Amino acid sequence: MKKIEAIIRPEKLEKVSDALIEKGYHAMTVSDVRGRGAQRGVALQFRGKEIMVNLIPKVKIEIVISEEATEEIIEIISQNAYTGKNGDGKIFLYEVEKTINVRSE
Amino acid sequence: MKKIEAIIRPEKLEKVSDALIEKGYHAMTVSDVRGRGAQRGVALQFRGKEIMVNLIPKVKIEIVISEEATEEIIEIISQNAYTGKNGDGKIFLYEVEKTINVRSE
Amino acid sequence: MKKIEAIIRPEKLEKVSDALIEKGYHAMTVSDVRGRGAQRGVALQFRGKEIMVNLIPKVKIEIVISEEATEEIIEIISQNAYTGKNGDGKIFLYEVEKTINVRSE
Numbered sequence A, B, C: 001m002k003k004i005e006a007i008i009r010p011e012k013l014e015k016v017s018d019a020l021i022e023k024g025y026h027a028m029t030v031s032d033v034r035g036r037g038a039q040r041g042v043a044l045q046f047r048g049k050e051i052m053v054n055l056i057p058k059v060k061i062e063i064v065i066s067e068e069a070t071e072e073i074i075e076i077i078s079q080n081a082y083t084g085k086n087g088d089g090k091i092f093l094y095e096v097e098k099t100i101n102v103r104s105e
C-alpha cells in the first residue's frame, strides 16, 4: 500500500474531493496545515496595505491506497488543485507497510 | 523504528490513551483531522433533520516505536477504539529511518 | 527524497523557521499537534494550583528534502528548538518515494 499526501489550496478541497468521489475514491483524511514552498511567504493585501504572510493556510489530504491506483489519484488531485500560479501545492508519495481496520480486527 | 498512525473516533481517544499508558506506552502525538472511509459520508441527526456530513471529525494518534512493540500497540488501540460500527478507524504502519531527541542531540 | 518531521515547542517555531530560511531552506509545512514523550504529562501552574496536563501543545514541522540536506536541517532544528529541559522535541526521518509539483504537473 502507498500513502498519497497532497498539500493544496483550501479553496480547492471541495473540487478535488468531488472529483475523487466521482472516480470511486472515497477514503481520505483531511487536516488544516500552513506552509510555504520555494517562495517563502506571500504578499497579501490586507485593509489596503501589503503584508507579508510567512506561512499560508493549506489543506493536507492523505489517502492510503493500493499501488495501482496512485497514478490516477495523483492525476485527479493535480488537475483539480491546479490554478497555474505559485502555491498550487505538492504531492508526496510514501510506502505503507500495513493497514488495519479497527472494526474488523 | 516504526510509526503507527491510528485514525479513530475522538470520543475514544481517552480510553485508548489510558490503555496505552497502563501498558507503559506513554509517548504519542495527537492531532485533529476529519475524514471518510469506504462509506463516503454519514447521515447525522441535526435539530431533527438528517444531514449528510462529508468529512467526519476524527483524531489521529501517531506513535514512533521499536518494531517489537508494534503488534501490542496495534492490539491495544484496536480493542479500545472498537464499537463494531462503521467508522471505528484505521491503523497504518510506516518505516521510520531515524529518530533524534532534540534535548540530547 | 526524505521527510523530516520535527515536533517542537510552539514558542520555538519562529526561531527554527528563521534559522532555516537563513540557511536557504524555505519550504515547510506546519501543523498544530499535542503530545507527550517519556514523561507522560507535565505539571503546570494554573491560577495558583498545580494541574496535570496530559497532552501538551506542540508544533509539527514537515520538510521534504533531498537526502544530502537532511543532516544540516536536523542540526538547525535541534539547535534552535533546544532549551535543555524535558519536552524539547523529537525529529523523525522518513523515506519519500516521489514528489510532484501540482503547478508544473
Ligand SMILES: Nc1ncnc2c1ncn2[C@@H]1O[C@H](COP(=O)(O)OP(=O)(O)OP(=O)(O)O)[C@@H](O)[C@H]1O
Binding pocket: A007, A008, A033, A034, A035, A036, A037, A038, A039, A056, A058, A085, A086, A087, A088, A089, A090, C027, C028, C029, C030, C062, C063, C064, C065, C101, C102, C103, C104
Ligand atoms: N519541500 C517541502 N516540504 C514540505 N512541505 C512543502 C514543501 N514544498 C511545499 N510544501 C507545502 O506545500 C505547500 C504548497 O507549496 P507550493 O505549491 O508553493 O510549492 P513550490 O515548490 O513553491 O511550488 P510553486 O513554485 O508552484 O509555488 C506549501 O505551502 C507547503 O505547505
Ligand SMILES: Nc1ncnc2c1ncn2[C@@H]1O[C@H](COP(=O)(O)OP(=O)(O)OP(=O)(O)O)[C@@H](O)[C@H]1O
Binding pocket: A027, A028, A029, A030, A062, A063, A064, A065, A101, A102, A103, A104, B007, B008, B033, B034, B035, B036, B037, B038, B039, B056, B058, B085, B086, B087, B088, B089, B090
Ligand atoms: N484509505 C484511507 N486513506 C486515508 N484515510 C483513511 C482511509 N480509510 C479510512 N481513513 C480515515 O480513517 C477514518 C475512519 O475510517 P473508517 O473506520 O470509516 O474506515 P472504513 O474503511 O470505512 O471501515 P468501516 O467499514 O469499518 O467504516 C476515516 O474517517 C478517515 O479519516
Ligand SMILES: Nc1ncnc2c1ncn2[C@@H]1O[C@H](COP(=O)(O)OP(=O)(O)OP(=O)(O)O)[C@@H](O)[C@H]1O
Binding pocket: B027, B028, B029, B030, B062, B063, B064, B065, B101, B102, B103, B104, C007, C008, C033, C034, C035, C036, C037, C038, C039, C056, C058, C085, C086, C087, C088, C089, C090
Ligand atoms: N515516540 C513518540 N512517538 C510519537 N510522538 C512522540 C514520541 N516521542 C515524543 N513525541 C512527540 O514529541 C513531543 C516532544 O517529546 P519530548 O521532547 O518530551 O520527548 P522525550 O522522549 O520525552 O524526551 P525528553 O526526555 O527530552 O523530554 C511530544 O509531546 C510528542 O508530541
Ligand SMILES: [Mg+2]
Binding pocket: A036, A037, A038, A039, A086, A087, A088
Ligand atoms: Mg510556492
Ligand SMILES: [Mg+2]
Binding pocket: B036, B037, B038, B039, B086, B087, B088
Ligand atoms: Mg467507514
Ligand SMILES: [Mg+2]
Binding pocket: C036, C037, C038, C039, C086, C087, C088
Ligand atoms: Mg519528554
